[in-house]
Amino acid sequence: MSAADTVEEAAPENDCAIGVDIGGTKVAAGLVDAEGTVVARTRRDTPDRSCSPRVVENTIVGAVEELLDRAGDEGRAVSAVGIGAAGFVGADRATVVFAPHLSWRDEPLRESLGSRIGRPITVDNDANAAAWAESRFGAARGESHVVMITLGTGIGGALVIDHELQRGRFGTAGEFGHMQVVPDGIRCECGNRGCWEQYASGNALVREARGLMSARSPVAEDLLARVGGDPSRLAGPLVTEAAREGDPTARELIAEIGHWLGVGMAGLAAAFDPGSFVIGGGVSAAGELLLDPAREAFRRRLPGRGYRPEARIVQAALGPDAGLIGAADLARHESGPAH
Template structure:
C-alpha cells in the first residue's frame, strides 16, 4: 500500500463530498457540492464531481503537493468491473461508465467503488472496526447502503453489487421504493423514511408536530433529517419517537443480516447515525428481539461509525491509494 495524498469523493443522494486525505486517514482539505436533481443527466453529475475535484487539485498544486490517487465512492450498484454504475436509485445513472468518463476528464488513474464499501474500508482501517475480522457496514442517509468486509477483504459478490441491503424486503407489499419494489428496508430505516414520517405529521397539522412545524416556519417542505435529530436531542418527544421508530426498523434489518452473515460487528454510519443512541438503543433492542436463536448465540456489537459522514470519502481515497 503506497503512501502519499489521495483525493476521495463520496457521492450521495444529497451531496458530493470530496477531500484530500493522507495515508493515516486524515482529511487535509475539503470540497462539497450539492448533488444534482435526480432528473439531471449523468453529465451534470459528472460535472459536479469534476468541479469539486478540480478545486482540491488546484489547492494541492498551490501547496506543492502531489496527489497519487483519486477514488470515487458512488451511491449505487457498481459492477464487477469497478468502473460502471449499473443502477443508482437516487441518481440518473443506468449502466453509466463513470470511471472512464472521469478518467477522460482528469487523465489519471481512478478507482470507483460503492460508497458503503468505501465507508466499511475506512472504518476497518481507521475507525470503529479496527481489529474486528467480520464487519457489516450500514450507511443510513437518503437510503441505506451496506458492505461486508471479512478478514480485510471487501465482499463485492459475483457481479460486484453485494451489500445492497437497503433493498431487502422487510414489509411485504409495503411502501413503494425507488428501486421499483415494495417494502424495502430503506423505506423504513433511512433519512428519507424519517423525513417522510415527520412531514406526514406536520402536513396533517397534528398537535404532536407543533414543535417541528415551528422550527420550519410552518412549511413541512423545509424539514430535513438533521433538524429532526436536533429536536430530539433538545427533548422533543415526537422527534424522539420518530427516531426510535427508524431505530426499530434498523434493528429488524440487522437481525436479518446476522442470520445471513454472522458478523462480529455492525458499524452504523451515514448522516442519520448522528442521532447516536437515540437511534442505536432502539435498534439494539429490536435486534435482540428479532435475532434468530436469541439467547443461545453470540450477539454482534452495534456501534456508531467513528468517522461519521467522512467515512465514505476517506475510504474512497484509501482504496484508490491501495490500488495505485
C-alpha cells in the first residue's frame, strides 16, 4: 500500500486545500485537490526583508483570499491552508523561529493568520513540504524512506521515514547543507568551515565559474562571451544552459557539483538508509549532467559498497510546484478527522 493509499482514503472530489510557498523572491499559492493537482494558482512578490511581519502577512492573506474566491466560483470546498516557509519552523508547527529572507523572528504565524483567513492553518518548512509532495505524488511516490535534497542558493533537505515527515525534536531537522564535508574548508555563512553547501549548491557553482572567468582562463571563454565579459552577470541557470549546449567547462563545473553531492549523500545513506534520494531545487535542472557524477561519487563513498542495496537517486518530478502542493496536502491531513 502506498502513502497515497494510507491517507485521505475517502476525500470528496471537490475537497481542496490551499498551499502557499514563501521564497526569497516570490510568494506562490495554489488551490490543490486531493490528488495533488494544482487547479488554480496565483503569485505575489515577496516583500523586502526590511518590511514588517504585517506586510508579509497581508501578502499571504491577499493570495489566499483570491484563491478562496476562485474556489467558491467553481463550487470547490477549501478545508485548510498550508504555509511552507524558507526558514526554521518551531516544533509547534505554528511559529517561524527564523526566516533568512524575511523579518520573521519567533513569528507566531499561525495565530496571526488564523483570525484573518478563517480556515485551519498549518506551517512547515518549505523543504519539508516539497519532500512530502514528492513522496505522495512525485518522484518517490510509494517509497517509505525518502531523503529530499534541494539544491538552490544553498542546500535544504527533509526526511520522510515510514511515510512520516521527520522534523526533529525542535522542528529544524534536515539542515543537511551545514554538515561538514571538508575539515577547515571554505568559510560558510553559518559561521563554520567546510559545509556541504559550499561545495554542492548554486552558490558553489557560480563561485567556481566566476573564479575561472575573473582569471581570464581560456577555458572560460564561452561563459565570458555569454555575459558580455562581465563575470558578475553570471548566474547558475546560464552555466546549466551552457552545459546543455555542450560547453566542456560548464559540464565540468556541474560534474564537480555532482561529485560533492554524491559525497554528502553517501554520508546521509549511512545515517538514514533511504530507498530514494530526490534531488530538487534550481541546480537540479542540469538533470543527468549533475546526477550521473553524483551517482558515481555516491557508489565510491557508500559504506559497505558492493554488499548493500543502493538507494535510487532521482530528479524531483514536481518542479517549483512541490512546495505549495506539499503545504496544501499537509494542511489537509492535519485538519482532518484524525487530528
